[in-house]
Amino acid sequence: MKTVSFPRMVELDTVTGLPPRKILDHDLPVLLRSMGMAGLPMCSIMIDIDHFKKFNDKHGHDTGDMVLYHVSSLIRKAVRFRGEAYRYGGEEITVLMLNTNGAEGLATAERICSVVENSEVTAAVDGINQPLSVRISLGVASTDTVAGSELLVSSDRALYNAKSSGRNQAILFRSDRRQAVTTTIIDVHFPSRSAITGGNYILLKKWFSRSDPTDIEAREIKDPNTDSSEFAEGHMPPYGLVEAEIRGRVSEIERRGNHTHFKFEVKSYIIDLMFKYIQDTRNAYN
Secondary structure, X not given: OOOXXXXXXXXXXXXXXXXXXXXXXXXXXXXXXXXXXXXXXXXXXXXXXXXXXXXXXXXXXXXXXXXXXXXXXXXXXXXXXXXXXXXXXXXXXXXXXXXOOHHHHXXXXXXXXXXXXOOOOEEEEOOEEEEOOOOEEEEEEEOOOOOHHHHXXXXXXXXXXXXXXXXXXXXXXOOHHXXXXXXXXXXXXXXXXXXXXXXXXXXXXXXXXXXXXXXXXXEEEXXXXXOEEEEOOOOOOOOOOEOOOEXXXXXXXXXEOOEEEEEEEEEOHHHHHHHHXXXXXXXXXX
């Protein structure tokens, strides 16, 4: 029986340094068969570089290729030995991971997303190295919830959802029967004037709970579309600020003098994460 071992020792794509699409096409059915026979799940992650065209248009194709190689290297390193990253086409990358369910695949995808966002990439502009803002979107699917024949198309659908709902995030595919995700509205007070607008997705970067996870005071908010951040001063809670990104959509906004109040719509499961962040921050001060 055919077997596949990681990392793949094959001729690599010259731009990304990853196994090319033809190796993915060979490996996928082999791995699905071996995982199926062992009764183990298999995960796929579809990845796309956000606004990749701007790197080619603004800085040239050499910079675009450099960004693609940089991201590909980080992704391959992140899944080394448990899986492999392949160049699917263009700036799209596919990761296959063995013995990995949806929750584990999502955790890996979120870690990759964070690693890429926090990595350093520069390009020469007028002879001076300038930092580039590189972000990725990721879609995750696993055979614990979808058929093997639908694995790639399901992760691709999740990737589409990640890009259409704000980019720079990972989303796990769910079947149509489970696709609906409940949301919760959070009240956010930002003690400064803000340029945010309704309907936009933003990140809370530094914040604390005033009473519970649905009542938040923010100190730093970021617009991932423009890569701009806004900061505010104010009294500090005795246990310090939580420094963990929370993504959501701005709905109602009210500006009162130099203060901004807005409704922040997040996926309901985020509330549990926020509660954990709050408790961890408070425990660190005890």
